[in-house]
Amino acid sequence: MKISTQKRTDMIISEVILIIVSLIFILPLILALTMSIQPPDAVFSFPPKILPQGFNINNYITAFQRVPFFRLFLNSTIIAVLVTVGKLATGTLAGYAYANFNFFGKSFSFAFLFATLFLPAEIIMIVPLFSLMVKFGWVNTYWALIVPFMASATNTFLLRQHFMTIPKELEDSAKIDGAGPMDYFLKILLPLSKSMIVGVSIINFIYAWNLYLWPLIITMEDKMKTVQVGIKMLIDSEAASDWGVIMAGTVSAVLPTLIVFFVLQSIFVKSLTRTGIKG
Amino acid sequence: MRKWTPYLLLLPTFIIIVLFIYVPAEYSIKASMQRILPFGKGTTYIGFTNFLKIFSNADYLYSVKFTILYVAITVAAAIFFSFLIAMLLVKKIPGVKLFRTLIFVPYAISPAIAGALWTFLLNPIVGHVSYFFQACFGLQIEWLTSKPYALYAVVFASVWKTLPFNMIFYIASIQDVPEEILESATIEGANAFTKTWKIIFPLVSPITFYLVIMNIVAMMFSSFAIIDVMTKGGPGQYTTNMIYRLYLDAFYFQKAGIASAQSVILMAIMIVVTLIYFIFGQRKVHYQ
Numbered sequence: 285m286k287i288s289t290q291k292r293t294d295m296i297i298s299e300v301i302l303i304i305v306s307l308i309f310i311l312p313l314i315l316a317l318t319m320s321i322q323p324p325d326a327v328f329s330f331p332p333k334i335l336p337q338g339f340n341i342n343n344y345i346t347a348f349q350r351v352p353f354f355r356l357f358l359n360s361t362i363i364a365v366l367v368t369v370g371k372l373a374t375g376t377l378a379g380y381a382y383a384n385f386n387f388f389g390k391s392f393s394f395a396f397l398f399a400t401l402f403l404p405a406e407i408i409m410i411v412p413l414f415s416l417m418v419k420f421g422w423v424n425t426y427w428a429l430i431v432p433f434m435a436s437a438t439n440t441f442l443l444r445q446h447f448m449t450i451p452k453e454l455e456d457s458a459k460i461d462g463a464g465p466m467d468y469f470l471k472i473l474l475p476l477s478k479s480m481i482v483g484v485s486i487i488n489f490i491y492a493w494n495l496y497l498w499p500l501i502i503t504m505e506d507k508m509k510t511v512q513v514g515i516k517m518l519i520d521s522e523a524a525s526d527w528g529v530i531m532a533g534t535v536s537a538v539l540p541t542l543i544v545f546f547v548l549q550s551i552f553v554k555s556l557t558r559t560g561i562k563g
Numbered sequence: 564m565r566k567w568t569p570y571l572l573l574l575p576t577f578i579i580i581v582l583f584i585y586v587p588a589e590y591s592i593k594a595s596m597q598r599i600l601p602f603g604k605g606t607t608y609i610g611f612t613n614f615l616k617i618f619s620n621a622d623y624l625y626s627v628k629f630t631i632l633y634v635a636i637t638v639a640a641a642i643f644f645s646f647l648i649a650m651l652l653v654k655k656i657p658g659v660k661l662f663r664t665l666i667f668v669p670y671a672i673s674p675a676i677a678g679a680l681w682t683f684l685l686n687p688i689v690g691h692v693s694y695f696f697q698a699c700f701g702l703q704i705e706w707l708t709s710k711p712y713a714l715y716a717v718v719f720a721s722v723w724k725t726l727p728f729n730m731i732f733y734i735a736s737i738q739d740v741p742e743e744i745l746e747s748a749t750i751e752g753a754n755a756f757t758k759t760w761k762i763i764f765p766l767v768s769p770i771t772f773y774l775v776i777m778n779i780v781a782m783m784f785s786s787f788a789i790i791d792v793m794t795k796g797g798p799g800q801y802t803t804n805m806i807y808r809l810y811l812d813a814f815y816f817q818k819a820g821i822a823s824a825q826s827v828i829l830m831a832i833m834i835v836v837t838l839i840y841f842i843f844g845q846r847k848v849h850y851q
Contacts, residue, residue, distance in 0.1 A: 294755075295654070295656050298654055299657070299658070302652070302656075302658075302659070302662045303662075305648055305651075305662075306661075306662050306665040306666055308723070309665055309666045309668060309669055309723070309727070310665045310668060312683075312684055312723075313672075315684065315691055316680055316683060319689070327689065328688065331694050331698070332689055332690065332691045332694050334691070374575040375576070377572040377575060377576070378575070378576040381568075381570075381572035385569035387569040387570065390569075393573065393577070396580075397577075399837075400580055400585075402833045402834065402836070402837040403588060403830065404780060404783075404784040404833065405784075406784040406785070406787060407591075407826050407830055407833070408584055408587045408588060408591075408826075410806075410813050410822065410826065411590075411591060411594065411809075411813050411823050412586075412587030412591045412826070413583060413587045414813075415587075415590065415819075416586065416590070431579070431583070432579065432583035434579050435575065435576040435579035435580055437580075490671055494672075494673030494674070494675070494676075496673060496787070496788035496791075497788065497810070500791075512673055512675045512676070512788070513675075515675055515679045515792070516675065516679075516791065516792055519679060519792065525688070527683055530679065534676055534679045534680065534683075537673075537676055538676050541671045541672065542668070542671055545668075545671035
């Protein structure tokens, strides 16, 4: 009896702590949303309001006028989609090579690839990659924002790791049926890896959408900048104290990643369980 | 044909890796030992002069000191709290799935947006957190523009952004701790504190080690956006860390040689971190 009451108080304490912690992690977003739809007179109300005092879309309109947000969204979308697609192409091909082939230089090239994990992009970007882009004439272009990110070691490893779990017998029987290596890759390996491909795509999309330093330094004109840099432009703009507008921009900028996160997370989990059932 | 297939498969990845990572890295090392003359008049080899210059530069040394302080606090806090929260999130209590999802949300939020959100919440006029401190403790603080509060502000935003990533790893590894070990500990009279810190924490140490390394890298480099949005390295240069210093020297002060030397130092630090990871990590990490 005593143990069960102790367990119950233990549970209640855990529950309360978790509610508080969850609030710390989710409230900033909710308060930003509240602020973004606050009517002008409520923006500076003191004490600050937790719930919106009305519904006011004007902050969003102003935010999209003050910085060219439509263009920035278009840029971020183009970049994130193409980087994701590019990384999937290079990563599945390279992952396939490492998972299913033996060849001269395999472990050396693998180590060579692995070493890049420890050369953080930021160090490479600031001076040398920037200079290289100047030489290529790629400054202020989509090329610079997309091409350097179309392959990565992490990406290759995740896909290789997954391809290694797919039974070798499938490859052998495909070979007996006369299928070439690319037939096996396109018709068997990729379809069997849907869940992993979705998972890797989520990670890559969020990564590319969230890039900040690189678009900040490699773009000169506002029309080539991305949503992330747009937030900074809003904060630094002349009406910097207009927090309703700044938060409208912030909420818009975070929406795509949150949608990808929530929608695809469930697809990701579902496809995982489905392949699990199929055995 | 089949003999050449793997090389063709690897070609796209290696073209990009070599062209956009290795070539620039090599350029940095070369440029760090050159004086780059203005107006494209070429370069002269000057050995280690750039390195000597930055090590006698007070601003640079300050950024090193600040980086150590900032990384130490954020990594310690992110590890400690993510472990504690994960311990609660593996319990069978109502709503635990919802809590996990909510706490995981900042993972999808960029450092720049995390910075914007906390800039707003800490704003002395409209910010809720700022109001909370005023209402509860009577403190009126200019969070982002005064010492030492600017440090607390960037630390808080950084931990908020990083903790969810750690938490997911801890949940997975705490769930892998064998039930029997905990049961036999209970029979021998171990209390919750002992079980947590003397049994579970040591058992998940491989993942802690991995997370510490990952967090150090994140705090040294991806912190750029948080600092740029929240404080711009200020007040003065109070929150200027090494990556922000590098950015300032490269783009504001246009000192390419000095900036390259700083990149090379950061690369050297990363090599040391990598070696530590492989020498000590390989022994501990269990692959499943």
